[in-house]
Structure formats: C-alpha cells, structure tokens
Amino acid sequence: xxxxxxDGREVQAEEGTTILxxxxxxxxxxxxxxxxxxxxxxxxxxxxxxEIAKDGRQRLVASCLYQVEEGLMVKTNSExxxxxxxxxxxxxxxxxxxxxxxxxxxxxLGVEKTSFKLEDNQCIxxxxxxxxxxxxxxxxxxxxxxxxxxxxxxTPFYEHSEACIGCGSCAYVCPTNxxxxxxxxxxxxxxxxxxxMEFKLKQCNTCGKYWAPEKQLDYIVEKVDxxxxxxxxxxxxxx
Amino acid sequence: xxxxxxxxxxxxxxxxxxxxxSIIGSRDPSKFCVTICGGTGCLALGAQDVITGFRRExxxxxLETKVDLRITGCPGFCERGPLVVIKPENILYQQVGGEDVPxxxxxxxxxxxxxxxxxxxxxNTGGKITYxxxxxxxxxxxxxxxxxxxxxDPTIIEDYxxxxxxxxxxxxLFKMTPEEIxxxxxxxxxxxxxxxxxxxxxxxxxxxxxxxxxxxxxxxxDEGDPGAFMDRSLMExxxxxxxxxxxxxxxxxxxxxxxxxxxxxxxxxxKHAQIAIEQAKEYGLLGKNILGSGFDFxxxxxxxxxxxxxxxxxxxxxxxxxxxxxxxxxxxxTVEKGLWEQPTNLNNVETWANVPLIIKNGADWYSTIGxxxxxxxxxxxxxxxxxxxxxxxxxxxxxxxxxxxxxxxxIPRGRKFKAVQTGGPSGGCIPGSLLNLPVDFDxxxxxxxxxxxxxxxxxxxxxxxVDIAKYFIGFxxxxxxxxxxxxREGLKRMGEILTDITEGRGKDGDIELLERLSSAITDxxxxxxxxxxSNPVLTTIRYFRDEYEAHIxxxxxxxxxCKELVTYLIDExxxxxxxxxxxxxxxxxxxxxxxxxxxxxxxxxxxxxxxxYDVCKLDAVIRK
Numbered sequence: 039x040x041x042x043x044x045d046g047r048e049v050q051a052e053e054g055t056t057i058l059x060x061x062x063x064x065x066x067x068x069x070x071x072x073x074x075x076x077x078x079x080x081x082x083x084x085x086x087x088x089e090i091a092k093d094g095r096q097r098l099v100a101s102c103l104y105q106v107e108e109g110l111m112v113k114t115n116s117e118x119x120x121x122x123x124x125x126x127x128x129x130x131x132x133x134x135x136x137x138x139x140x141x142x143x144x145x146x147l148g149v150e151k152t153s154f155k156l157e158d159n160q161c162i163x164x165x166x167x168x169x170x171x172x173x174x175x176x177x178x179x180x181x182x183x184x185x186x187x188x189x190x191x192x193t194p195f196y197e198h199s200e201a202c203i204g205c206g207s208c209a210y211v212c213p214t215n216x217x218x219x220x221x222x223x224x225x226x227x228x229x230x231x232x233x234x235m236e237f238k239l240k241q242c243n244t245c246g247k248y249w250a251p252e253k254q255l256d257y258i259v260e261k262v263d264x265x266x267x268x269x270x271x272x273x274x275x276x277x
Numbered sequence: 278x279x280x281x282x283x284x285x286x287x288x289x290x291x292x293x294x295x296x297x298x299s300i301i302g303s304r305d306p307s308k309f310c311v312t313i314c315g316g317t318g319c320l321a322l323g324a325q326d327v328i329t330g331f332r333r334e335x336x337x338x339x340l341e342t343k344v345d346l347r348i349t350g351c352p353g354f355c356e357r358g359p360l361v362v363i364k365p366e367n368i369l370y371q372q373v374g375g376e377d378v379p380x381x382x383x384x385x386x387x388x389x390x391x392x393x394x395x396x397x398x399x400x401n402t403g404g405k406i407t408y409x410x411x412x413x414x415x416x417x418x419x420x421x422x423x424x425x426x427x428x429x430d431p432t433i434i435e436d437y438x439x440x441x442x443x444x445x446x447x448x449x450l451f452k453m454t455p456e457e458i459x460x461x462x463x464x465x466x467x468x469x470x471x472x473x474x475x476x477x478x479x480x481x482x483x484x485x486x487x488x489x490x491x492x493x494x495x496x497x498x499d500e501g502d503p504g505a506f507m508d509r510s511l512m513e514x515x516x517x518x519x520x521x522x523x524x525x526x527x528x529x530x531x532x533x534x535x536x537x538x539x540x541x542x543x544x545x546x547x548k549h550a551q552i553a554i555e556q557a558k559e560y561g562l563l564g565k566n567i568l569g570s571g572f573d574f575x576x577x578x579x580x581x582x583x584x585x586x587x588x589x590x591x592x593x594x595x596x597x598x599x600x601x602x603x604x605x606x607x608x609x610x611t612v613e614k615g616l617w618e619q620p621t622n623l624n625n626v627e628t629w630a631n632v633p634l635i636i637k638n639g640a641d642w643y644s645t646i647g648x649x650x651x652x653x654x655x656x657x658x659x660x661x662x663x664x665x666x667x668x669x670x671x672x673x674x675x676x677x678x679x680x681x682x683x684x685x686x687x688i689p690r691g692r693k694f695k696a697v698q699t700g701g702p703s704g705g706c707i708p709g710s711l712l713n714l715p716v717d718f719d720x721x722x723x724x725x726x727x728x729x730x731x732x733x734x735x736x737x738x739x740x741x742x743v744d745i746a747k748y749f750i751g752f753x754x755x756x757x758x759x760x761x762x763x764x765r766e767g768l769k770r771m772g773e774i775l776t777d778i779t780e781g782r783g784k785d786g787d788i789e790l791l792e793r794l795s796s797a798i799t800d801x802x803x804x805x806x807x808x809x810x811s812n813p814v815l816t817t818i819r820y821f822r823d824e825y826e827a828h829i830x831x832x833x834x835x836x837x838x839c840k841e842l843v844t845y846l847i848d849e850x851x852x853x854x855x856x857x858x859x860x861x862x863x864x865x866x867x868x869x870x871x872x873x874x875x876x877x878x879x880x881x882x883x884x885x886x887x888x889x890y891d892v893c894k895l896d897a898v899i900r901k
Contacts, residue, residue, distance in 0.1 A: 082760050083762055084763055099606075100606055100803070103606045121797065122797050122800050125763070125801075126763060129766035132770065153790050154770045154773070155770075182601075185756070185757070185758055185759055186756060186757040186758065
C-alpha cells in the first residue's frame with residue numbers, strides 16, 4: 039500500500055493504481071470524460087488533470103494515467119487546474135454546444151458560455167467506444183480516422199462494418215450519448231456520427247420476442263464455444 | 278562474393294587499423310580530386326548533369342590516373358549550388374552546370390588555370406574568392422560534424438575509414454567499459470539535438486540501469502519541420518558517423534537491436550543509410566561479434582510515412598510497432614518502457630553523430646566548445662529571407678547576429694531584418710532587439726523560443742507577424758495527431774481567431790483570448806507538440822503586439838501582406854504612364870490612359886496580388 043495526500047487528505051492506495059482511481063476510492067471528485075475502469079486509460083480529455091509536486095516543481099499530470107507514489111502531494115482544485123479545465127470546457131462547449139452532458143458539466147465547472155464559434159457535434163473523440171470495442175468486445179469494428187482537426191470516429195471507409203456485431207457497447211460507454219442505439223421491431227439500429235448500421239434481431243423460440251442481434255449471439259457462441267441452440271430462447275424464457 | 282566477404286571481415290582492432298593504413302596508403306593526397314555535392318539541394322539544382330559530365334569527360338579523355346571524382350554529401354552552401362570543389366587546393370566553383378565541365382577539365386585540371394566566372398563573388402567586397410575556406414559563409418562556422426561531408430562519398434565506407442572512421446568504436450570495444458563510456462558522454466555535456474536538450478549521458482545511464490532483457494537503440498531521423506534539413510544532410514552525407522555513434526551507444530547501454538526511423542520523403546537518406554549498414558556489416562563493424570569483441574548489434578531501417586508528430590519519441594515508437602503514430606504520456610519514461618514495452622534509448626541523428634567525436638577526442642576537449650550548459654556545436658538550416666541559404670554548423674554560444682549576418686550574409690535586396698524563428702514550427706519568433714543573444718538551449722528558451730532540432734527561418738520587414746503565426750498554427754493543427762482536446766480543439770480555435778484578425782474581423786479581446794488559450798494548450802496538452810505549439814503566437818504577441826493591434830483596431834496590415842487589409846493606389850504625381858503595371862496585372866484592373874498620363878486602377882477588379890507594386894520602378898504604386 040502507498041500513502042499519498044490528495045487535497046491535504048491522507049489516503050491509501052494499492053501500488054499500481056492511478057491517482058484518479060485512488061481519489062474515486064476515497065470519494066474525492068475529479069471530473070473526466072474519457073476514463074472508464076474497464077479499458078486502458080487514454081489521457082485525451084485532460085479534464086482529470088491534477089497538480090503534483092515533484093523534484094521541487096509543480097506539474098500537471100493526467101490523473102487517469104499517473105500512478106500513485108509514496109508521499110505524493112496531489113492537488114485536484116488549484117487555480118491552475120481550474121483555469122485549464124475551464125478552457126477545455128469552453129473548447130468542448132464550442133464543439134458540442136447542444137449536448138446536454140457537456141452543457142451540464144460546463145456549468146458545474148463554472149463555464150456558462152464559450153468564447154469560440156459554435157459547431158454542432160455530439161462526439162468529443164474521447165475514443166472510449168473504440169477502446170471498448172477492441173478491449174472488451176474484441177472485434178475492433180470502429181476506429182479513429184484522420185489526423186488533427188479532421189479526426190473522426192468511424193467504421194472502415196464510413197461503411198457498414200463487417201466486423202461489428204451490433205452489441206451496442208459503444209453506445210453504452212459513450213459519455214456524451216453521441217452514439218444512439220434503438221431496437222425497432224426485428225431490427226437494431228446503431229447511429230454513429232459518421233455512419234448508421236442495422237442488425238437483424240433474433241426471435242425467441244418461446245415468447246416470440248426479438249431480443250438480441252443475431253450476429254452478436256453467433257459471436258458469443260463461437261467465442262465461448264456454446265451449443266448452437268444456446269440462444270434459441272431469450273433470457274426470460276430459459277429455465 | 279562469399280569468399281570476399283569473409284576475407285574483408287575484420288576480427289580485431291589490429292585488422293581495422295591495418296585496413297585503414299592500407300586505404301590511406303593506396304591514396305595519393307596530391308592527386309586532383311573533383312568533389313561534387315550530391316546532396317538533395319544540389320541535385321535539385323542540377324548536380325546530376327555535372328556528375329554525368331565529369332564521368333564522361335574523365336573517361337573519354339583517359340584522365341583516370343590524373344583525377345579522382347567524388348560525389349559527396351552536403352557541405353552546406355546550398356545557396357550557390359551545384360557546388361564543385363577541386364582538391365587538394367580546394368578551389369570552389371559555384372552554380373556549376375553540365376556545360377561548364379569540359380572547360381573545368383581543360384583549364385583547371387589540365388592547365389591549372391582558375392575559371393573566373395565560376396568563382397564566388399563576396400557580395401560585401403565584390404571580390405572574387407578562389408578557395409572554399411576563404412568564403413565568409415564558412416569562416417565563422419565550426420564544422421566538427423558536417424566538415425567531413427565534403428571529403429566523403431557516403432556510399433563508400435573506405436572514405437569514412439580513411440578519415441579515422443570507426444576508430445572510436447575500436448576504442449570503446451577494447452579499451453573502455455560501458456560505464457566509462459557513459460561517464461565520458463556525461464562529462465562531455467552532450468545534450469540531445471532533437472529538441473528537448475536532455476543530457477544524453479544521463480539518458481544512456483538510465484536506460485542501461487533499466488530492468489529488461491532486450492534494450493532498443495533508436496535513431497530519430499523523422500525531421501519534419503518546414504525548412505529544416507540538418508538530419509537529412511547528415512544521414513545523406515555521412516551515415517557511418519551516425520552508425521558508429523549508435524553502435525557505441527548500444528555497447529554502453531547494453532542493447533543489441535537498433536532502428537533508424539527515417540521518413541520516406543528522404544529517399545537519398547534511406548538509400549545511403551541502407552548502403553552504410555550493408556557495408557558496415559560486411560566489414561564486421563555491425564552484426565555478430567563486432568571486430569571480434571564478442572559484442573553483437575544490428576540495425577534495421579524503418580521508414581516513416583511523414584507525419585510530423587512521429588518525430589515525438591512515443592509516437593515514433595508506436596509507429597515503429599506498426600500502430601497509429603500517436604504520442605502517449607511519458608510518466609513512465611521510454612528509457613524504462615519504450616518500444617514494445619522494453620527499455621529504449623532514442624536519440625536524434627545529430628546527437629549520435631557527436632558520439633564518435635567525443636570518444637575520439639575526449640570529453641575534456643569537447644566541453645571546451647560551447648557555453649556552460651550547452652556544449653559542442655549545433656547544426657542549423659538557415660532559410661527564409663537570407664542571402665546564404667544553407668546548412669551551418671556553429672559553436673554553441675555564437676550570437677544570432679553572427680549567424681544571420683556574418684555567415685548568412687544578411688537579408689537580400691537590402692531589406693530590413695524583422696525576426697528569426699528558431700526551433701521549427703513551434704519555436705518562437707525572436708526580434709531584432711535580441712540579435713546579440715547567444716544561441717544555446719537555455720538562452721533560446723528564456724526569450725520564448727527554443728533550440729528545437731535546429732531550424733532557423735529569417736524574416737524581413739515584408740513579413741507580417743500575424744500572418745506568420747497563422748501559418749505555423751495552420752501547420753501544427755494539420756499535424757496534431759488529434760488525440761487530446763486542448764491541442765486539437767485549441768489549435769483549431771487559434772487558427773480561426775488568427776484568420777479573423779488577418780481578414781479584418783479581429784475584435785477587441787482577441788489578443789487576450791489568444792493568450793489565455795495559449796496558456797491552456799501549453800499547460801494541459803498531452804505531448805510536446807501541443808505544449809510548445811503556442812510559441813509562435815505567444816512570441817509574436819510579446820514582440821510584435823503593435824502589429825496585432827494594427828490589424829484588429831485599424832484594420833491595417835503594416836507589412837502589407839494580409840490581402841483583405843491592403844489597398845493599392847496609384848500615385849498620380851509619380852506615375853508616368855509607362856504601362857508596366859498594366860501588363861503585369863493579371864485581372865486587367867489597371868487601364869492605360871495614354872503616354873505621360875497616370876494609369877487608373879479599378880478597385881472593384883483588383884485582387885490585391887501586388888504585381889503592380891512589385892514591377893513599378895518609380896514607387897508610383899502605393900500600398901496602404
């Protein structure tokens with residue numbers, strides 16, 4: 039165990055955990071958008087920046103990536119951090135002025151309006167969807183394409199992705215609800231900022247309900263080596 | 278071939294020295310040697326015709342015994358290329374064309390006469406200069422690293438060996454321990470030439486001590502700054518000096534595998550590095566059991582796709598691994614966990630090339646050159662509004678003024694100096710009032726710029742500093758990987774504000790907003806691309822705030838660059854109606870009204886290209 043101080047409060051954390059994890063364990067709030075405990079931290083949104091004192095100088099580090107150290111002094115709310123966070127929120131508010139999550143977070147962090155020209159995006163390019171698709175689902179159906187200001191989250195060539203199984207994990211983890219998933223009759227529709235895909239849903243042999251994409255069920259059957267009839271019934275109709 | 282290879286393979290220090298002796302012994306130092314720069318700059322100016330011409334003439338006239346021909350790397354004086362130097366006297370002929378070759382052979386080689394018209398004319402004195410070492414461009418330089426470029430054919434390892442090449446490698450393998458080498462590099466004060474200026478010896482030491490079975494050695498030749506060509510010229514011109522440095526580093530650190538990451542836009546550098554690796558392997562200077570010492574080290578070339586951000590070490594390593602070239606946070610340093618999560622020591626081309634020099638001459642000698650905290654020399658590519666465009670190598674601590682005026686020959690067409698940008702696109706613009714600044718890592722940082730990898734762009738009075746800031750931010754926003762929000766979104770907004778200012782839509786508060794945005798981008802970006810990207814904006818605001826204010830408040834571009842803010846008028850008193858501007862105007866906006874009558878300019882049609890202004894010899898076109 040490592041002992042460190044966050045905002046003057048002494049806390050203990052397992053070696054190898056990050057400052058963000060240690061803070062959350064101890065109910066200390068650090069905002070973040072691109073962090074999720076199930077996937078590799080990425081350090082892109084920069085909202086979780088904290089200030090640490092090391093080698094005689096104060097530095098800003100992304101708390102989702104920086105691992106705890108014995109005796110580390112961490113500040114989560116210094117003026118420097120607040121100024122940086124506010125500018126990041128102004129930038130996000132200009133990118134996604136009509137997004138409820140961004141609006142609420144901006145207000146919470148003390149930003150009422152942005153100094154920049156307004157665009158109309160929902161996606162902040164945090165890459166959570168991509169990491170989940172790759173690391174948790176294991177299909178890598180989507181990726182971040184292009185460089186710099188032209189960067190986008192997309193399927194290969196912006197077309198219906200052959201690799202996508204329609205599981206909707208991307209929609210589930212998206213922090214700004216930029217990916218929509220709807221089940222309409224016997225179809226599931228996933229709408230991403232640059233592409234829309236539809237998947238056939240499987241019908242339950244017993245109750246007749248459409249309950250999960252066929253592609254996803256086939257993927258699970260193959261992945262965990264189940265019997266081919268394992269998903270003939272929906273969860274409600276299995277014994 | 279197989280037999281020859283085993284024969285030539287060197288298996289001891291003694292054999293290396295014997296080979297060197299035999300190479301030197303087989304060469305006649307008094308024989309004529311025509312050296313032609315075969316670097317990318319001179320090739321672009323037509324050096325291939327000159328090379329072909331000499332080959333043909335020497336063969337046709339049977340002069341092989343009288344004259345040698347050597348195609349070398351870049352000696353630096355790109356402005357006057359293609360360059361030909363005739364040794365042993367070092368007669369310099371400049372701007373030589375294929376048609377000049379027969380005359381050089383018949384007059385200079387055969388009769389010993391100097392050809393007047395091919396000599397360089399000193400613009401300051403008007404006098405002609407015969408010998409290379411007398412050219413002012415070279416006089417204040419200290420070409421420790423680049424000096425051999427003009428004595429070596431980079432595709433012939435024997436040329437490098439003849440000049441003492443691989444002697445430093447021999448020394449470390451048989452007379453020094455890895456710890457002693459690291460101590461020597463630390464003592465020399467060598468700092469990384471790629472931009473960060475981190476002490477090389479400390480990096481090596483940390484990597485040596487890092488836990489890991491495999492340690493990688495990388496040479497960063499992903500030079501991507503606009504107008505920079507130091508690393509390219511070195512890799513093209515003297516690849517063995519880089520290889521030798523890498524092998525010494527590998528031995529000191531305990532690495533057995535190395536990579537040269539070079540951008541594919543540098544085909545000649547790729548080719549020469551490849552040839553050098555093959556030749557070094559054949560001689561047993563690379564590969565298994567180097568020089569019979571028992572030490573193994575191999576080098577592979579990885580070609581980059583040309584993304585500027587891949588010059589950043591973690592992005593470079595991601596790209597080497599076959600992933601998208603995106604930086605990651607360096608809280609765990611690459612010397613601990615770099616390429617494939619293994620301890621990795623990355624240095625820039627120029628840093629590696631310094632290593633054999635330090636080993637050969639000693640850290641004490643090396644540390645006498647330069648300033649207290651920046652030792653040795655630094656290579657700069659001097660470009661922009663400067664008379665002598667080229668590659669210059671100077672001792673650290675030389676002033677900007679000496680580089681720009683004594684070596685660079687000042688500003689063309691008698692224009693006034695305005696600023697010099699050092700350190701590549703994310704360097705700062707340094708004004709005339711700071712020209713006495715000694716050039717080293719710390720001094721450049723103090724004034725808001727940086728050493729970077731050594732780009733140096735000179736700007737004259739006709740340069741608009743807001744427009745320049747816009748240009749560099751435009752470059753950086755295109756080259757940002759787009760991963761972190763402050764860099765991607767911040768640079769985009771910075772570009773928007775700068776565009777608004779240069780197009781007459783600037784508002785009060787824009788300067789303050791730029792400053793606030795700069796501060797956040799610097800402070801919160803993930804990698805060094807983002808954290809230095811604001812430098813061009815911050816320094817132009819710091820030193821040229823009045824230009825920003827003129828654009829924003831008076832809707833005026835003092836340098837007359839920003840089209841939307843410029844108006845061209847005809848001075849009716851001065852215009853003699855010569856009609857030059859009428860011919861020059863591409864959109865027929867100027868009407869000829871008859872001889873001795875001033876022309877008339879139609880503002881509706883004018884596209885503000887400035888052609889009329891440029892052609893008028895009587896200053897009758899006013900730019901406001």
